[in-house]
Amino acid sequence: MTELQSRGLQLTAPDAGAASRRGGAGPSDHKAVTIDGHTIMVPVHTAGASKSRFRASAPDPSGASELLLDGTAVASVRFPRQPRFYALQTFDGVPYHHIATLHGADVLATTVLQTCIRYASRRQACQFCAIGQSLAAGRTIARKTPDQLAEVARAAVLLDGVKHMVLTTGTPNLTDRGAQVLCESAFAIKAAVDLPLQGQCEPPDDDRWLQRMQAAGIDTLGMHLEAVTPEVRARIMPGKATVPITRYLEAFEAAVAVFGRGQVSTYILAGMGDTAAAILEMCERLVKIGVYPFVVPFVPISGTPLESHPAPEPDFMQSVLRPLAVLLRRGGLRSSDMKAGCGKCGACSSLSAYES
Numbered sequence: 511m512t513e514l515q516s517r518g519l520q521l522t523a524p525d526a527g528a529a530s531r532r533g534g535a536g537p538s539d540h541k542a543v544t545i546d547g548h549t550i551m552v553p554v555h556t557a558g559a560s561k562s563r564f565r566a567s568a569p570d571p572s573g574a575s576e577l578l579l580d581g582t583a584v585a586s587v588r589f590p591r592q593p594r595f596y597a598l599q600t601f602d603g604v605p606y607h608h609i610a611t612l613h614g615a616d617v618l619a620t621t622v623l624q625t626c627i628r629y630a631s632r633r634q635a636c637q638f639c640a641i642g643q644s645l646a647a648g649r650t651i652a653r654k655t656p657d658q659l660a661e662v663a664r665a666a667v668l669l670d671g672v673k674h675m676v677l678t679t680g681t682p683n684l685t686d687r688g689a690q691v692l693c694e695s696a697f698a699i700k701a702a703v704d705l706p707l708q709g710q711c712e713p714p715d716d717d718r719w720l721q722r723m724q725a726a727g728i729d730t731l732g733m734h735l736e737a738v739t740p741e742v743r744a745r746i747m748p749g750k751a752t753v754p755i756t757r758y759l760e761a762f763e764a765a766v767a768v769f770g771r772g773q774v775s776t777y778i779l780a781g782m783g784d785t786a787a788a789i790l791e792m793c794e795r796l797v798k799i800g801v802y803p804f805v806v807p808f809v810p811i812s813g814t815p816l817e818s819h820p821a822p823e824p825d826f827m828q829s830v831l832r833p834l835a836v837l838l839r840r841g842g843l844r845s846s847d848m849k850a851g852c853g854k855c856g857a858c859s860s861l862s863a864y865e866s
C-alpha cells in the first residue's frame with residue numbers, strides 16, 4: 511500500500527467505481543482503492559501515476575480488479591462504488607456532489623469555502639494546494655451554505671451509510687481563520703442528522719473558538735502543520751508559515767483540553783523537504799500532547815507549482831510510518847479511536863495499516 515501510494519496507479523478502466531478526485535483542497539488527483547479491507551486514496555492523475563509500474567485491470571462482473579506490478583498480478587483490488595447521493599441535487603438546483611463528495615469508503619467531505627486568502631497570491635499560496643482548480647472547472651461552488659450541507663449530509667447518511675464527515679475550509683481571514691464558518695456549518699448539519707464531524711482550519715487567533723466549534727457540534731479538530739521545519743514551511747507555504755509552529759503547538763494543547771486526547775489531529779505531508787528524523791521528532795512532541803500526527807505522502811498535483819516535485823520514495827515513507835506506529839502505540843493514540851476525520855478515515859496514508 512505504501513508503494514502504491516508513492517508510485518500511483520494506471521487504470522485500464524478509468525471510470526470504474528466512484529469518480530476520482532481532481533483538484534480541490536488538500537491531497538487530490540486520487541482514486542479510492544480497497545485492498546485487503548483497507549480503502550486508500552491512490553494517485554491516478556499525477557505525472558508519476560502515468561508512468562507507474564502498477565496497473566489495475568478492468569473490474570470483472572463481481573467488481574474485482576487485478577492489481578498488476580510490471581504485468582504480474584500481485585493483489586485483488588476493488589473500487590468503492592459511485593454513491594447514490596451523487597445523482598441528486600439541492601432544492602436550489604446544485605448537484606449534491608458539488609457540495610460534498612465521498613472520500614475513502616464511508617466519509618463525506620466538503621470544502622465549505624472553496625476560496626482562500628492565501629491562494630489568491632502565488633507568493634502567499636501553499637504550493638501543493640489546488641483549492642481553486644475544482645472551482646474554476648465548475649465542479650464545485652465557492653460557498654456551501656449550512657442548509658445545503660445539512661441536506662447533502664442527511665442524504666449521504668440515508669442513501670449511502672456514510673459514517674463521518676470532514677469539513678475543511680479555505681482560510682477566509684486572519685482572525686478566526688475559518689472557525690466561524692465551520693461553526694455555522696456544523697450546527698446546521700447536526701440539527702439535520704446525527705453524524706460525527708471533523709472541522710479543519712488554521713489555528714484561530716483566539717482559543718475561545720475551540721470551545722465554540724465543539725459546542726456547535728464538531729467532534730474532532732484538524733489543524734494542519736503540513737511541514738514541520740520553519741525553512742520548509744516558509745518555502746512551500748509562505749503565507750501559512752506566518753502562523754508559526756509555536757502557535758500551532760499552543761493551539762494543539764488548548765484543543766486537546768476541549769476535544770480530548772486523540773481527537774485532535776494534524777496533516778504532515780512527507781516528501782516536501784523535511785527529513786524523516788525531523789518529522790518523527792515533531793510527531794513525538796505531538797503524540798505527547800495528545801495530537802494524532804497524520805503523516806501522508808505528498809502528492810504532486812497537476813497544475814500546482816509542485817506538480818514536478820517527486821513523490822516520496824516508498825522507503826522514505828516506511829522509514830517514517832513504521833516508527834510512527836510505535837510512537838502512536840506507546841502514546842495510546844489510535845486511528846480507530848478518533849470519532850471523525852482524516853485520521854479516522856486514514857485513506858490518504860498507509861499509516862493505519864502499520865498501526866494494525
Ligand code: SF4
Nearest residue numbers: 613614852855857858
Ligand atoms: S484521509 Fe481525509 S482527505 Fe484523505 S480521503 Fe480520507 S477524509 Fe479525504
